[in-house]
Amino acid sequence: MKGTIHKCLAALVKEEYGEDAWKKCLQSSGFEPERNFALTEDIEEENSINLIVESAKVLDIPLKKLFDQFGVYWCCTYAPKHYSFWYVGMKDAKAFIIKLDEIHGLVGKHFNNAKPPRFLYHWTDKNQKVLKVEYQSNRKLIDLYISLVNGLAIYFKEEIEINKISEHEVELTFDY
Ligand code: HEM
Structure with a gap:
């Protein structure tokens, strides 16, 4: 999946839960804690889905809640800026x-x-x-x-x- 999804997730989690929480999400799903994502880079499909699912676990929220937060952040903040x-x-x-x-x-x-x-x-x-x-x-x-x-x-x-x-x-x- 394209890095833009991960980049948006990163910005959302950092803003809502803090930098440290995002580092934990990255580590828990097998990424380096300092990993940055570029809009058009390709990330392995399995690792992409894993990052989303693991982030919900680390943040201790239902996946549905993370999807909802992502939806609002993408449509109201991230996409108006990048697209x-x-x-x-x-x-x-x-x-x-x-x-x-x-x-x-x-x-x-x-x-x-x-x-x-x-x-x-x-x-x-x-x-x-x-x-x-x-x-x-x-x-x-x-x-x-x-x-x-x-x-x-x-x-x-x-x-x-x-x-x-x-x-x-x-x-x-x-x-x-
Ligand atoms: C300007 C706005 C948008 C742009 C430029 C955009 C672009 C993208 C890109 C680049 C991906 C990753 C695709 C890949 O790596 O194969 C993606 C995934 C996705 N987009 Fe959008 N998107 C936009 C808005 C939306 C909106 C508003 C919705 C739904 C209402 C939506 C639904 C989805 C879904 C569900 C995925 C996840 C991948 C999948 O289901 O296969 N997108 N989008």
């Missing part, structure tokens, strides 16, 4: 969510070894308030997807109802 161009002209969470397949498609095209998730969209009503999203990825991180949708809702100050239908499908209900 600000994608926020330009984005008027609401609905527009951003629909754009995510294109964003990740471009990531896959431009960065060697990236295997970003892809998304298929299907409106279930004519008012386009209820959206079925098919999450396509071998990583089985749909719960992280859900936390990131929550992060977007917070960024745009919206309420989005999220229903997980299966490990590869969610239904999102917007109030507009």
